[in-house]
Amino acid sequence: MPFLATALDRVKPSATIAVTDKARELKAAGRNVIGLGSGEPDFDTPANIKLAAIHAVEAGKTKYTAVDGIPELKEAIIAKFQRENGLTYKPNQIIVGTGGKQVLYNALMATINPGDEVIIPAPYWVSYPEMVALAGGESVPVVCTAEHGFKLQPAALEAAITPKTKWIILNSPSNPTGAAYSRAELKALTDVLVKHPHVWVMTDDMYEHLVYDDFKFTTPAQIEPSLIDRTLTVNGVSKAYCMTGWRIGYAGGPSPLIKAMATIQSQSTSNPCSIAQWAAVEALNGPQDFIPANNKVFKERRDLVVAMLNQATGIDCPRPEGAFYVYPSCAGTIGKTTPGGKKLETDQDFVTELLEAEGVAVVQGSAFGLGPAFRISYATKTSDLEEACKRIQRFCGNLR
Ligand SMILES: Cc1ncc(COP(=O)(O)O)c(C=O)c1O
Numbered sequence: 001m002p003f004l005a006t007a008l009d010r011v012k013p014s015a016t017i018a019v020t021d022k023a024r025e026l027k028a029a030g031r032n033v034i035g036l037g038s039g040e041p042d043f044d045t046p047a048n049i050k051l052a053a054i055h056a057v058e059a060g061k062t063k064y065t066a067v068d069g070i071p072e073l074k075e076a077i078i079a080k081f082q083r084e085n086g087l088t089y090k091p092n093q094i095i096v097g098t099g100g101k102q103v104l105y106n107a108l109m110a111t112i113n114p115g116d117e118v119i120i121p122a123p124y125w126v127s128y129p130e131m132v133a134l135a136g137g138e139s140v141p142v143v144c145t146a147e148h149g150f151k152l153q154p155a156a157l158e159a160a161i162t163p164k165t166k167w168i169i170l171n172s173p174s175n176p177t178g179a180a181y182s183r184a185e186l187k188a189l190t191d192v193l194v195k196h197p198h199v200w201v202m203t204d205d206m207y208e209h210l211v212y213d214d215f216k217f218t219t220p221a222q223i224e225p226s227l228i229d230r231t232l233t234v235n236g237v238s239k240a241y242c243m244t245g246w247r248i249g250y251a252g253g254p255s256p257l258i259k260a261m262a263t264i265q266s267q268s269t270s271n272p273c274s275i276a277q278w279a280a281v282e283a284l285n286g287p288q289d290f291i292p293a294n295n296k297v298f299k300e301r302r303d304l305v306v307a308m309l310n311q312a313t314g315i316d317c318p319r320p321e322g323a324f325y326v327y328p329s330c331a332g333t334i335g336k337t338t339p340g341g342k343k344l345e346t347d348q349d350f351v352t353e354l355l356e357a358e359g360v361a362v363v364q365g366s367a368f369g370l371g372p373a374f375r376i377s378y379a380t381k382t383s384d385l386e387e388a389c390k391r392i393q394r395f396c397g398n399l400r
Contacts, residue, residue, distance in 0.1 A: 010133040014126050015367030016375075019351070023361035033359040034388040036376045039175060040244040041324070045279075046290050049241065052282030056275045065271040068262040069096025069250070073277045076284040077250050080235075084208075085222050087233065089252040095261050096280075098272045100206050100236035100249030103261070105131050107202060107232050107251070108167075110260035112137035116166040121152040122369030123327065125175045125204070129369075137166070141369050146318055146329060150177040150370075154188045161192075167200045168193070170220065173207040176368045176375040177327040178302075178320025180211055183218045190224035201231040206249075209240035209291050211322035212299040229254055239324075240291055241283040246276040298324050301378040301385055308389035309376075312396040324379040327365065330372050336399035344399070347372035357398075358391035 019037035026033045056062075069077075074094045081087040097103040104127070112118070112135035120128050122141040129139040142160045144150045157168070170189070173180035181189070193199055201220050208217050221231040236249030251258070271277075302319070305326055309317035314332030330350045337343045338353050347364040351374055354360050365373030378385055 007134060007136075011130045014130075016126055016363050019361050019363045022355065026355070026359065026361075031359050033355075033361060034380070034384050034391070035361045036378070036380060036385075036388055037361045037363050039239075039325070039377050039379065041239065041242045041294065041379045042381060043242045043294055045242050045246070046283075046286075048286050049243065049279050049283050052286075053246075053275050053279040056278035061274050061278055063274060065274050065277060067266045067271050068258070069094065069272070070274070070277050070281075073250075073281050073284075076281045077252070080284045081233070081252050085219050085233070087219070087221055087228070087252060090255075092255045093258055094250060094252055095258045095265070096248065096250045096272055096277060097261075097265060098249070098269055099247045100204065100234055100238060101127060102247075102265070102269065102272075103234050103236070103249045103251045104128075104202065104204065105134075106261040106264045107234075107253075107257070108132055108135040108137070109264050110257065111135075111166060111200070115164055117162060117164045119157070119160045119165060119168040119199075120369075121170070123150060123174070123176050123365065123373075124169070124369050125171060126367055128169050128171075138164075140165070143370055145370070146316075146327075149318070150174065150179040150320075150327065151181055151185055152189060154192050157189055157192050161196050161199060163198070165196070165199050167202050169202045169204065171204040171206075172217075173211060173320070173322030174325075175207065175323055176325050176363070176365075177318075178323040178325045180207075180215060180217065180321035180323075183216065183223060186218055186220060187223050190220050190227060193220075193227060194224060197230070199230070201227055203231060203233050205233060205235045206239055207323040208235060210295060210298060210324060212295060212302065213321070215321045217322075232257060237280050237283045240294075241280075242294070243276075243279070243283065246273070246279055248272055248276050248280040297382070298378065301380075301382055302326065304382065305376060305378050305385055305389060308386070309392065312389075312393040314396050314399065315392070324377055326376050326378065327368075327373055328376070330365075330374055333396055333399055334372050339398050339400075347374055350374060354392065354395050358395045360388045360391050360395075
């Protein structure tokens with residue numbers, strides 16, 4: 001009898017965490033490594049949010065809370081959805097979890113039966129297909145090419161829907177491409193979804209605030225209010241509020257779904273950290289002015305990285321609308337040989353050789369479902385980004 005669960009056979013470890021670990025290992029061994037693998041802002045959590053946590057500790061708010069979140073945080077989330085997205089939710093339609101990741105996981109665990117299909121536009125965040133697999137479902141990746149800005153086309157969505165489709169997962173702005181759907185692009189998709197009432201919409205809006213060049217963020221239930229009864233709108237404080245380590249994510253959705261998710265949470269992790277919840281209340285209700293200030297820096301970095309990568313031989317880097325990732329194609333380097341005599345056959349070879357030769361850690365596109373490409377996170381010091389891009393230029397220039 002095997003000791004480990006067979007469910008593990010269906011799941012791969014995270015490729016992005018693997019790259020970050022490898023870069024850390026090389027650094028510890030004394031190599032000069034620039035890690036562009038990890039998806040978290042280099043900015044510190046704003047001081048008012050930290051203070052709210054300190055006050056919570058001092059006030060003894062250190063006990064178990066309601067499993068699905070303290071009422072004060074639910075109210076702050078309800079106000080946020082109303083103010084920023086025009087969505088109206090009641091407290092029993094809101095759940096708070098230990099990061100957006102747990103919220104997404106709970107939703108899939110609460111709804112997937114064997115054979116249920118989940119449509120996932122590719123390139124996708126690495127965890128979606130693995131979570132679907134853990135829940136016993138089938139992911140249906142739909143490739144969205146750079147030609148279409150890495151965005152799902154309505155006809156491709158229509159073609160992917162079957163009687164077994166339970167969810168479509170949308171993620172705009174996207175990890176890993178940074179692509180974000182305009183209102184018109186999203187409307188074209190919701191028009192398709194309106195015709196298929198058995199399909200539910202899981203929208204991962206984690207990068208909502210990280211958009212540039214006057215891009216206007218919208219979310220499916222806002223554009224097509226009739227979808228509200230079958231949409232789970234997922235968000236969190238990790239990215240825009242520089243709170244990745246605090247582990248607070250949340251969602252709004254129909255109360256029977258939220259209740260089922262809370263049941264799963266109640267028998268696994270219970271309430272998210274009480275202190276982090278109080279910090280999240282301050283994040284959502286407090287001043288928001290650091291967000292545009294951070295975005296100004298992110299936009300400058302995006303423009304720098306896109307310009308420098310497009311000067312590298314064999315690299316083609318689109319300019320995305322948001323998040324803090326770019327997703328350049330390295331198709332022009334495949335088939336070439338490094339000075340050490342290694343022929344690049346895949347994007348995995350590209351990232352391995354780049355790390356070996358130049359000490360730059362990026363993640364291969366094949367991990368996100370579309371290659372040959374790689375993902376760069378530009379949530380890193382600008383001087384490091386500049387140096388990393390110079391090294392990528394040199395690496396590509398040395399290929400024959
Ligand atoms: C698209 C996307 N969704 C969800 C998450 C999870 O966020 P959290 O750190 O709040 O669990 C991430 C984090 O990398 C992400 O990129």
